[in-house]
């Protein structure tokens with residue numbers, strides 16, 4: 001590569017795919033420090049993120065990925081299989097993506113492929129990685145598909161404490177743009193904001209009410225309580241999904257998905 005760089009007549013060699021890949025791999029793996037070639041160290045953030053790092057010069061789209069204790073270099077495959085009780089189970093769609101793409105980012109592509117083949121189900125059972133409040137809404141609105149999967153729980157300390165002061169314990173009047181706290185006090189302000197590109201509503205309560213509130217320790221560690229909610233439709237979709245996966249008959253519905261785990265295994 002140094003010789004190509006020195007020789008103008010040889011510059012065309014950079015256009016050869018093999019030379020270009022070699023150059024990119026070297027740039028990603030090594031750097032010059034005081035004239036010395038140094039291997040970039042992964043745990044010191046010297047390597048590019050997995051989504052950009054070429055893991056094999058023989059397959060430059062293969063990426064390193066990790067899922068819990070499993071690591072691999074390659075791709076991800078998403079299988080959609082029917083699960084009618086009295087019929088054979090059929091794989092009806094296969095989507096292959098780069099291994100670093102989130103499952104939730106692939107779901108719209110899977111649903112569109114099913115729609116193109118007129119194979120959309122009325123209910124689609126997926127694992128947690130494929131669900132989000134926004135995807136519950138999108139599935140219903142775009143494809144009239146009831147997306148069924150375990151919704152992530154509220155991880156805020158108030159929700160984990162289970163003492164009745166989680167965001168879901170506040171009454172929200174979306175039309176009036178006002179919330180009421182479990183102690184019956186109305187909210188003080190209501191702002192629209194964005195979080196990772198998604199609309200959010202940020203609601204604050206008044207220091208006058210929260211300051212002397214007898215249950216403040218269970219509700220907030222600040223001078224006053226604030227809650228951040230998704231927009232109206234995703235908020236309700238998430239609440240509904242959380243309520244559904246807490247019902248006694250949830251395992252009967254969701255256990256049908258066990259078949260696909262067998263197929264993948």
Ligand code: SF4
Pocket residue numbers: 181182183184185205209210211213214215216219220224225
């Ligand atoms: S701390 Fe504030 S928001 Fe929380 S219950 Fe008391 S008054 Fe209501």
